[in-house]
Amino acid sequence: MTAVRLERISTIGDIADKRELEFLLGIGRPLVAFSGLVPTAHVPYTLCKTLVHNVNLLTSCGLHHTFLLADTFARGVRDTQKTREYGEHLKQTLCDNGLDATRVRFVWSSDVIKREPTRYLELVIDISTKIDTSRILDSTPDTADGRFSRPLFACMQIADIVFLDVDVCLMDESQRGINMLAREYCTLTRKARCPVVVSFAAARTCDLALGDTPETASKRITKMWCKQGETSGPLFDVIHCLYAVGRPLSGYAKIDDILTGYTAGDIHPGVLKKLTITAVTS
Helix, strand or coil: CHHHHHHHHHCCCEEECHHHHHHHHHCCCCCEEEEEECCCCCCEHHHHHHHHHHHHHHHHCCCEEEEEECHHHHCCCCCHHHHHHHHHHHHHHHHHCCCCHHHEEEEEHHHHHHHCHHHHHHHHHHHHHHCCHHHHHHCCCCCCCCCCHHHHHHHHHHHHHHHCCCCEEEEEHHHHHHHHHHHHHHHHCCCCCCCEEEEECCCCCCCCECCCCHHHHHHHHHCCCCCCCCCCCHHHHHHHHHHHCCCCCCCCCCHHHHHHHHHHCCCCHHHHHHHHHHHHHC
């Protein structure tokens, strides 16, 4: 049974470390997975569609999953009420798009901190003293942001993982660096739980949003630039996402058939967009 569950989870993407995950799956206690999200007005289709699929896979393997909605840090850029509205919209959108919430809970970072504010602050400070600033900056995706808030937010992200005693960190590859630093900190300080990091591929640059109406989705996909013969860009980000979650384009069971046909000029961009619109909106 453990081997079967490990094999299923391995389909998500990169695992650090796989043998440790196998051990955790075999010890018998309930395991907790974790994903952190910052509530915004735009819910990226490729990221969240893939995330829903992967969370459902984890919970079907017996894990519980915690979504942390990072409202505390978001207060620096918008008011609390707006952040809460975005968070509720995010929760509803994920559920409306297939999230099985049976073993899932959503928590606000502000509520987590309020439980034990002193311990949380001490944890953030301790993390900042044990991990080199350059490594934190290298592990955050926004390399153009030179503000002090960038490493501060990174320390809070690490603290959230440690504070909640999670067993598995699940997020896209852009967050792998932060998750690995949380794992390193737990090893360094000999914490009882050291999270296994599971990372998956998902582009964040696509304008398509989870929760778009069929009309809006159709317009956004139609406007996506896709040069004949080139299999990169926003349209192909969406297509890769669709195949990753088991929603192939009609008439093409494997994504390789799409890539080969498009490169050879056998599939017209307009036809590809229509097939993609049908897969997204159906």
